[in-house]
Amino acid sequence: MSVETTAxxxxxxxxxxxGFGGLFAAQHLKRAxxxxxxxxxxxxHLFQPLLYQVATGILSVGEIAPATRIILRKQKNAEVLLGxxxxxxxxxxxxxxxxxxxERVTPFDSLIVAAGAQQSYFGNDHxxxxxxxxxxxxxxxxxxxxxLGAFEAAEVxxxxxxxxxxxxxxxxxxxPTGVEVVGxxxxxxxxxxxxxxxxxxxxxxxVILIEAxxxxxxxxxxxxxxxxxxxxxxxxxxxxxxxxxxxVDYMGLTVKEKDGEDFGExxxxxxxxxxxxxxxxxSPLGKLVAEQSDxxxxxxxxxxxxxxxxxxxxxxxxxxxxxxxxxxxxPGMAQGAIQGAVYATKQIKSELKGADPANRQPFKYFNKGSxxxxxxxxAVCQIGKLEFGGFFAxxxxxxxxxxxxxxxxxxxxAVISWFVTFLGRGRGQLAITERWVFARRALxxxxxxxxxxxxx
Ligand SMILES: Cc1cc2nc3c(=O)[nH]c(=O)nc-3n(C[C@H](O)[C@H](O)[C@H](O)COP(=O)(O)OP(=O)(O)OC[C@H]3O[C@@H](n4cnc5c(N)ncnc54)[C@H](O)[C@@H]3O)c2cc1C
Numbered sequence: 001m002s003v004e005t006t007a008x009x010x011x012x013x014x015x016x017x018x019g020f021g022g023l024f025a026a027q028h029l030k031r032a033x034x035x036x037x038x039x040x041x042x043x044x045h046l047f048q049p050l051l052y053q054v055a056t057g058i059l060s061v062g063e064i065a066p067a068t069r070i071i072l073r074k075q076k077n078a079e080v081l082l083g084x085x086x087x088x089x090x091x092x093x094x095x096x097x098x099x100x101x102x103e104r105v106t107p108f109d110s111l112i113v114a115a116g117a118q119q120s121y122f123g124n125d126h127x128x129x130x131x132x133x134x135x136x137x138x139x140x141x142x143x144x145x146x147x148l149g150a151f152e153a154a155e156v157x158x159x160x161x162x163x164x165x166x167x168x169x170x171x172x173x174x175x176p177t178g179v180e181v182v183g184x185x186x187x188x189x190x191x192x193x194x195x196x197x198x199x200x201x202x203x204x205x206x207v208i209l210i211e212a213x214x215x216x217x218x219x220x221x222x223x224x225x226x227x228x229x230x231x232x233x234x235x236x237x238x239x240x241x242x243x244x245x246x247x248v249d250y251m252g253l254t255v256k257e258k259d260g261e262d263f264g265e266x267x268x269x270x271x272x273x274x275x276x277x278x279x280x281x282x283s284p285l286g287k288l289v290a291e292q293s294d295x296x297x298x299x300x301x302x303x304x305x306x307x308x309x310x311x312x313x314x315x316x317x318x319x320x321x322x323x324x325x326x327x328x329x330x331p332g333m334a335q336g337a338i339q340g341a342v343y344a345t346k347q348i349k350s351e352l353k354g355a356d357p358a359n360r361q362p363f364k365y366f367n368k369g370s371x372x373x374x375x376x377x378x379a380v381c382q383i384g385k386l387e388f389g390g391f392f393a394x395x396x397x398x399x400x401x402x403x404x405x406x407x408x409x410x411x412x413x414a415v416i417s418w419f420v421t422f423l424g425r426g427r428g429q430l431a432i433t434e435r436w437v438f439a440r441r442a443l444x445x446x447x448x449x450x451x452x453x454x455x456x
Contacts, residue, residue, distance in 0.1 A: 010035045010077075011352060014095050014108035016085050016285065018045045018068040021114030021322030021337035023406075026078050028345040033352060036078040037106050039097045043067055043082055046137065047405055049334065050414075052177065054140040056147065056184035057192070057427035059417050061137050063410045071406060081106070085115065085285060090292040090315050110317045110348050114341065115283035117323040117332060119276055120301065127248040129440065131274035134177060138439070143275060145437035147185060148430060150272045151193060154200045161270075167205040168271035170253060172245050173278030174211035175218070176372035179228055181275055182209045183375045186235045191425045208238045208269065210245060210255065212278075217372060217380065219331065220387075224380040227389040231374045248274060280332060282324045289320060299326045308362030309347065310340055316357040319344040330365045334404065339365055371397050376422040 011034045015022045018040035026038050044065035053059040069080045083097030083104060088111070095106045119133030132139050132146075147169065154166035169189075171182040186207045193202035209216070209232065215225040216232070216239060229239050242258035252270040256263045282302035290296045290304050294314030297305045303326035304312065310319045310327070321340030323332045330336045343363045351357055369383035373394060381393035398418070405411050420426045435442070 011109045011348075012037070012107060013110045013112065013348060014039065014106055015112045015114065016040070016088075016095065017114035017116060017322070018042065018080075019048070019114060019116050019322065019337065020334045021116070021341045022112070023068065023071065024338045024341035025112045025114065025321070025345050026072060026075070028342055029077070029348070030075050032077070032345070032349050034077060034110075034348070036075075037081060037108075038068065038072070038078060039081045039083050039085055039095060039106065040068065041082070041084040042136070043069065044137070045071060045406060048135070049401060050405075051134050051137075051140045052181040052184055053417075054137070054429070055134060055143040055181065056188050057144060057430040058184070058421045059414060060429050061141070063413050063417070064405070065137055066406050066410060088113070088285065088288055088292075090289065090312075090318060093317075108317075111319065112341070112344050113285055113289055113318070113320045113324060114322045114337065115285045115324060117280040117282045117301075117303075120279035120281035121276065122279060124248075127245075127276065129444075130248045130250055131172065131253075131276040132440075133276045134181065141436045142440060143273075144429075145432040146273050147188070148432045149437050151189075151197065151200070151202055151205075153272070155197045163200065164206075165252065165270040166272045167200065167202075168208070168252075168269065169205060169273045169275075170208045170210060170269060170271045171275045171277060172210045172253075173276065174209050174213070174216040174239070174241075175277060176370070178209060178211070178275075178277040179217060179232070179372050179374060181277065182207060182237055183232060183235065183373065185273075186232075186237050187375055188427070190236065192421075192427050192430075194425070206238065206271075207236065208240060208271075210240045210243045210253075212242070212244050214241050214258075216241070220370060220372070220380060220382050224382060224387050224389060228372065228374050228380050231378050231389075235375055245278075280323065286320060286324045289318060293318075301326075309357075309360040310344055310363050316360075319347075327363065327365065329367075331370070333370065335368050336365060339363075371400070373397050 013034045013036045015025050015038045023045045026036050045068050047064040050064045072078045083099045085097045087096035093108050097104050121127045150166045154163045157163050169185050171178045189202045189205040216229040217225045243255050245253055245255050247254040254266050256266045286304040287298050290298050293312035296312040304320040305326045306320050312318050322337030371381040373379040377391050377394050379393040379397040380389040381396050402411050
């Protein structure tokens with residue numbers, strides 16, 4: 001069934017995505033004389049930088065994923081639609097989204113595409129079932145189930161080899177996400193779970209960080225990378241640099257290490273929990289838009305090589321922002337998405353007042369720096385040429401994350417949770433359910449069943 005919406009009188013802005021790019025774009029058009037339709041396939045705005053704290057039992061889902069509809073409730077010029085965008089027609093100026101069997105076609109005058117990025121397995125998509133990434137709420141809850149479930153299984157098994165496998169945790173990729181999640185798995189094992197089991201000692205868990213590059217946190221430079229590595233090693237994390245993952249299966253991983261210029265022999269790491277944080281691939285909507293433009297291309301990571309005004313060639317009304325855009329020296333970080341949203345909405349507002357799109361100033365990114373936590377009271381921080389680590393960097397991290405969390409209640413709850421976890425040992429979100437742990441299998445089975453039905 002297809003429903004064509006009736007054309008409203010005002011300038012229509014369609015925004016795809018409710019992440020940093022999409023939500024900030026909608027909010028920056030609050031006072032503009034436009035009708036906004038924000039379409040996203042999730043009902044929430046997700047604060048991805050704190051997903052790892054959901055996965056390791058510190059924060060609850062609601063604290064980092066407030067409902068978009070509620071955030072925008074008072075913004076009368078905005079409507080929120082749940083749906084998976086399956087088609088964009090730049091000639092007809094329509095976006096088609098699907099929710100279950102319903103299809104909705106939404107016309108636009110201006111379009112802001114902010115559908116973000118997904119985990120990339122560099123062509124080895126079969127790794128995903130065994131080594132999920134951390135991009136969505138589902139990912140974080142599944143990982144929480146796998147991490148805590150591994151301790152439970154280790155307590156029950158009588159096989160020493162299986163116990164060792166269950167108590168081995170591997171994180172692939174030593175970027176900020178990898179460093180943060182590996183640090184929290186180590187602290188969970190070492191502090192929170194102490195004394196909670198009878199046959200195993202969680203503190204004896206083996207926690208490994210694997211990175212193909214020769215350094216931890218490669219984009220933050222050698223000084224901070226080394227600082228982070230030393231801190232992790234002090235916590236008992238095994239850091240394996242220059243190491244490539246060649247295969248992932250249910251039982252563990254196969255890796256090979258670089259020895260000078262060459263790689264050595266492959267070897268196995270038997271482990272139950274594998275977390276993938278090694279690369280990203282932009283939403284396929286980028287390619288869809290680029291193919292309809294007058295020659296805009298996508299890069300190897302699927303990001304749209306946008307024009308200096310963040311649009312695609314031949315369509316000055318179509319902006320691609322956030323993790324989907326490829327702009328030199330703009331990293332795939334929240335700031336890039338927010339600044340892209342502010343820029344795009346500024347152009348729309350100026351042009352409503354009669355400005356000529358041909359006279360747009362190019363997008364300029366202001367680098368506010370980057371940071372990564374390692375453990376409680378320890379982070380690394382880079383602001384311009386200033387690089388520092390330790391407690392003050394951790395305080396800076398704390399303040400910044402609180403500032404960008406949406407909603408006063410969420411900020412308060414996060415502060416309480418951090419007090420409990422970082423000053424004490426407790427974590428308030430250690431619940432796991434069978435459905436979270438086995439949801440992936442159930443989904444696969446249901447897909448197989450419906451595929452068989454359609455063949456039959
Ligand atoms: C685990 C993790 C930790 C991070 N840590 C940091 C950090 O510490 N600091 C930092 O600055 N950045 C960090 N980032 C990066 C930052 O979160 C992203 O750069 C930012 O979220 C990009 O915003 P975006 O709006 O482009 O995309 P996203 O925030 O990913 O939002 C994409 C939106 O598009 C929707 N969508 C996708 N496809 C469709 C479709 N087909 N139809 C409809 N809707 C769709 C999604 O539901 C979502 O609402 C982290 C990212 C991750 C995953």
